[in-house]
Amino acid sequence: MALPLNYNLRNVLVRWRSTLFTILGIALVVAVYAVMQAMAVGLAKSSQNTGDPRNMMVVRKGSTAESSSQVLREQVKLINYLPQIARDEKGRPLISPDVIVLFSLPRRDGSGEANVLVRGISPLGLALRPQVKLVAGRWFTPGKREVVVTQRMSSRFANFEIGGRFRGSGKELTVVGIMDGGNTAFDSEVWMDADEARSIFEREHYSSVLLRVTDEAAGKELAKHIETDKRLPLQALPETDYYSAQTKAAAPIRFLGNFLATAMSIGAIFAAMNTMYATVGARTREIGTLRVLGFRRRAVLASFLLEGALLSMLGGLLGCLLSVVFVVVLHNHSFGTLNFQTWGETVFQFQITPVLLLKALGFSLAVGVLGSLLPSLRASRLPVIAALKSV
Amino acid sequence: MTENIVTIRSLSKIYQQGEINVTALNNISVDIRSGEFLTLMGPSGSGKSTLLHIIAGVDRPTSGECRVQGIDVARLNESQLADWRNQNVGFVFQTFNLIPVLTAYENVELPLLLTRLSRKQRRHQVNTALDLVGLGDRTHHLPRQLSGGQEQRVAIARALVTSPSLVVADEPTGNLDSHSAQEVLGILQTLSKTAGKTVIMVTHDPKAAAFGSRSIHLEKGELTN
Numbered sequence: 001m002a003l004p005l006n007y008n009l010r011n012v013l014v015r016w017r018s019t020l021f022t023i024l025g026i027a028l029v030v031a032v033y034a035v036m037q038a039m040a041v042g043l044a045k046s047s048q049n050t051g052d053p054r055n056m057m058v059v060r061k062g063s064t065a066e067s068s069s070q071v072l073r074e075q076v077k078l079i080n081y082l083p084q085i086a087r088d089e090k091g092r093p094l095i096s097p098d099v100i101v102l103f104s105l106p107r108r109d110g111s112g113e114a115n116v117l118v119r120g121i122s123p124l125g126l127a128l129r130p131q132v133k134l135v136a137g138r139w140f141t142p143g144k145r146e147v148v149v150t151q152r153m154s155s156r157f158a159n160f161e162i163g164g165r166f167r168g169s170g171k172e173l174t175v176v177g178i179m180d181g182g183n184t185a186f187d188s189e190v191w192m193d194a195d196e197a198r199s200i201f202e203r204e205h206y207s208s209v210l211l212r213v214t215d216e217a218a219g220k221e222l223a224k225h226i227e228t229d230k231r232l233p234l235q236a237l238p239e240t241d242y243y244s245a246q247t248k249a250a251a252p253i254r255f256l257g258n259f260l261a262t263a264m265s266i267g268a269i270f271a272a273m274n275t276m277y278a279t280v281g282a283r284t285r286e287i288g289t290l291r292v293l294g295f296r297r298r299a300v301l302a303s304f305l306l307e308g309a310l311l312s313m314l315g316g317l318l319g320c321l322l323s324v325v326f327v328v329v330l331h332n333h334s335f336g337t338l339n340f341q342t343w344g345e346t347v348f349q350f351q352i353t354p355v356l357l358l359k360a361l362g363f364s365l366a367v368g369v370l371g372s373l374l375p376s377l378r379a380s381r382l383p384v385i386a387a388l389k390s391v
Numbered sequence: 392m393t394e395n396i397v398t399i400r401s402l403s404k405i406y407q408q409g410e411i412n413v414t415a416l417n418n419i420s421v422d423i424r425s426g427e428f429l430t431l432m433g434p435s436g437s438g439k440s441t442l443l444h445i446i447a448g449v450d451r452p453t454s455g456e457c458r459v460q461g462i463d464v465a466r467l468n469e470s471q472l473a474d475w476r477n478q479n480v481g482f483v484f485q486t487f488n489l490i491p492v493l494t495a496y497e498n499v500e501l502p503l504l505l506t507r508l509s510r511k512q513r514r515h516q517v518n519t520a521l522d523l524v525g526l527g528d529r530t531h532h533l534p535r536q537l538s539g540g541q542e543q544r545v546a547i548a549r550a551l552v553t554s555p556s557l558v559v560a561d562e563p564t565g566n567l568d569s570h571s572a573q574e575v576l577g578i579l580q581t582l583s584k585t586a587g588k589t590v591i592m593v594t595h596d597p598k599a600a601a602f603g604s605r606s607i608h609l610e611k612g613e614l615t616n
Contacts (some may be wrong), residue, residue, distance in 0.1 A: 004504065010492035289488040292449055293502045293549075294477025296470050384449050388484070 008307040022275040023315040029264040030319025034360040036257025042351040050184035051240035058209040058236045066100050066208040084218035094212040096125035101201045103168040106158045118190045120197025137162040137177030142193040148177035152187045152347040171200045188347045272371025280379040288387025301380035308372020316364025320357050327352045396589045397423035402455035415441040417612040428583035428590045430603035438612040439593045447480045447559045477505045481550025483560035487542040489534040496530040499549045520548035540571025560592040576602040
């Protein structure tokens with residue numbers, strides 16, 4: 001039989017000063033962990049949200065990203081006639097050969113330059129990406145040096161407002177509209193006409209082709225056809241698959257988050273251990289008394305482990321609260337980081353999910369249990385007589 | 392004739408302090424009858440507390456035998472011993488040893504948490520024990536809100552609550568003023584006389600010892616009378 005829970009709870013509250021500092025320490029570690037993970041989740045989510053299950057993406061065989069892919073114009077023509085491609089009400093095949101161009105632009109806050117990914121899309125490209133909505137101004141006119149930027153990018157780069165002009169690769173471009181990428185990877189892009197982009201940036205080829213297939217079976221058939229057609233050194237994969245693979249952008253953040261959390265948690269474990277050793281030291285006679293009354297060693301062990309866990313869970317809850325407050329306060333801010341897949345700046349929002357909070361709590365629990373393991377073992381192994389004689 | 396509750400034969404206890412062996416108890420044999428109020432007297436370091444601890448199953452002898460109600464206590468393992476203490480022995484300490492964060496009621500209830508009693512049965516027993524020591528109206532007080540005498544009476548209630556046949560007390564009046572000491576000794580005496588409990592008390596105060604029904608003296612680990 002275990003010692004009653006309120007015994008531990010009240011002991012934690014009685015020593016409120018040392019308890020408070022331990023809780024704050026653990027809270028800080030948990031908050032850092034949760035925020036870093038929220039960043040990784042936000043980044044991953046912007047990629048995962050992207051892509052329409054009805055769409056297929058065609059890139060050069062072996063390419064993992066559009067920016068390193070090339071599709072020749074002759075190849076686009078061959079693809080254009082494939083029977084698996086869905087058509088719009090006018091009978092046109094729903095296909096958009098895109099061209100990707102990266103250039104470096106100054107940030108709005110004057111803190112230097114960052115790479116911006118410009119996507120030239122073909123006339124039907126908009127219909128293939130219904131999640132992207134125009135929120136101000138108008139769409140670009142094919143054949144003109146006009147671009148549409150996203151809301152998130154407009155807050156981060158200089159001249160990204162309607163009527164704003166900027167130079168990319170020596171050519172002047174005018175912003176005519178603002179769009180909302182709907183929390184997808186498109187939020188990190190600037191769009192313009194594909195053929196105009198090819199002409200002014202002197203690209204002979206397209207980067208990728210996005211197309212809609214009539215159904216899933218047609219998609220598989222198309223992929224198989226492209227795979228076996230010798231004239232097409234390309235590969236077709238579902239657009240959703242393509243973008244889930246891009247979630248690798250979050251991997252370095254996740255790694256950094258885990259690394260930081262691990263390093264800090266070692267500190268937190270020692271802090272918890274210190275607190276619990278002090279607790280055991282201060283309650284030595286009490287432990288002796290409990291043992292005399294008939295509580296077994298493992299009851300004492302469990303009780304002190306529980307107390308450590310309780311302490312760290314309080315810290316964990318506070319840490320979760322801190323991270324939620326942090327994310328809510330920054331809700332309307334967009335953050336950018338270099339995406340190692342596209343080499344362009346990716347904008348994202350911190351995303352706190354229930355799973356993430358549970359993970360953070362589990363993390364704090366682990367800190368508490370590990371930190372109190374040795375002090376608890378010591379408490380349970382105290383010789384009864386010596387414990388009773390302690391002052 | 393009443394039977395013996397404790398039978399001690401050729402009991403010795405030797406402590407190792409560094410390289411020196413210290414003999415705390417040397418070849419002691421004594422019988423304690425059921426229902427008697429025995430006081431263990433002697434100067435500091437005479438081994439009286441050690442003897443009490445061995446009888447109560449808190450310490451183990453180096454050699455010899457200590458049977459309580461026929462059970463050779465030293466042969467029990469740690470867990471069995473913990474259970475045995477819970478069911479058979481009530482402890483009263485010189486320093487009261489109440490748990491500071493628990494109320495008088497909760498302190499008295501502690502040993503009962505190790506039994507199979509229901510919450511209602513526990514409440515009944517705790518209230519009975521607290522009434523017996525005259526603290527029925529102090530159940531929700533924390534130890535620091537009680538006087539020393541009251542704390543010791545709570546400790547006696549905790550020792551009685553499991554209805555043990557043996558109550559051991561180590562200098563129970565050592566930290567009390569004379570009035571509170573009288574009260575506590577009176578309660579212990581009543582336990583032995585009217586409730587039939589066997590009470591073993593360590594003391595070096597002859598006035599306290601006068602409350603007992605029999606007294607044995609120890610000096611340098613040996614019985615002197």
